[in-house]
Amino acid sequence: MKAIEDKIQRHKQNLNQIQAPAELEDRLRQALHRIPEKKRKNNKPLMWSISAAAALLIIVSSYQYPAFAYIGGKLLNRMELISLSFSEVAEQGYGQTVNKSKSFKDGTVITINGVIADDNAFLMYYTIKLPEGLTFKEDEFIRYGVTKVKGFLTNSKVTEGGGNYNKDKTQFQGVYKFEPVNPFSRTLTANFSEGLDSGEQEIQPISFKFEANKAMKSIINEKVSRVVPVDTGTVHYDSVIASPTSTVIRGHYELNNNGGHPMFAGKTKLFVNGTEVEYFGYRSGGVDGKNSPTFELNYDVLPTDKIESLEIVLDKFSGYEKITEPIPLTSPSDQSIKINNEKLWIRSVTQTGSGYDIVIARKEFTILDTTHMLVQAGGKKVPIAPISASRPWDLGNGNVLREQTYSVQTQDKPEFLLLEGFHYMKEYNTRISIPIVHK
Known part of the structure; x- marks a missing residue:
């Protein structure tokens, strides 16, 4: 295992902890179910009901994780998070132990060992154990999988995954990374599947209690609202969220191509205290409230929580040259x-x-x-x-x-x-300094 050298300092005094009542999910469900569905002659009660529902949705959508279990531990980078077992990452102050199992008809056992949650992602550590006397063949673990985690106001899709066999190839230990889950979810369910030789799939749901108070708060969660002009319009950087599992920059495009995505997404670099953070990929999204196409840029975990400077650099992007x-x-x-x-x-x-x-x-x-x-x-x-x-x-x-x-x-x-012209990958090298608000 790679030696873990980076340490972070203890966070400043008494982090705010907002505890959600255990029965809050049920209250919200009941309140939403009580909203009248029939049309009424008097518009006032109907408007009140819609307002009440909207208020509940605003509370849910603006709610942040109530606690920060990660205090005084070591900051693991992306490769360490996906290569270590859950017991190893738990030693560093990460996550919630689950240890819930289900068996397929052939005797294969799937176990969810533990989970890690924050503003950027939901990580699920699991083990696949074959029946006695059987071993995994090459890449046979792909017969098993899960695509979503579901719960209250949660339908999080898987974004990536990885894992390793044990020495005798009787077990596979893996980790799935999902979109963030809603912290109001009290119970989460993952439907694991096994691909059968007949071409059909056997599904085994594994449900477990989710402890949102063990979720990890972001190191940085800033709205940046910065704009970079490019040949075909503008690139908007809207937010930066640096959590203990990843760093994500989100934004949108306003281009002169009928509201579409760029020909080339190019590359945006992120620098923290003058050091470049490793870039891991680009995801195009849907549209925002103004029908502008959105994007998400993924980076490694920040090397430190002592942030002195933060810079976004639009290194390369679509260019257009007229002829x-x-x-x-x-x-x-x-x-x-x-x-x-x-x-x-x-x-x-x-x-x-x-x-x-x-x-x-x-x-x-x-x-x-x-x-x-x-x-x-x-x-x-x-x-x-x-x-x-x-x-x-x-x-x-x-x-x-x-x-x-x-x-x-x-x-x-x-x-x-x-x-008339051609599109090409153009070097812009436009730097944006992001002010850091120390809370």
């Missing part, structure tokens, strides 16, 4: 044509039975704008159609480009390619 000059097609070759800061290769212009095929190569993250793509031939402007799928062009020196065939129906030899 104002026609591109000559009269002498094709494998030599590159430089267009502003990017390059294209006009590989060949070949006559076919219906016209001409033009083969153009480009870098992997350079995408030609084909919306109004034309060729000039015989004094006329002719549209390009059809366009083939891209294929690799191996230069033989470690570089692999992408090439496509652009067909045009004309009997006149194409002289120029008329292109």
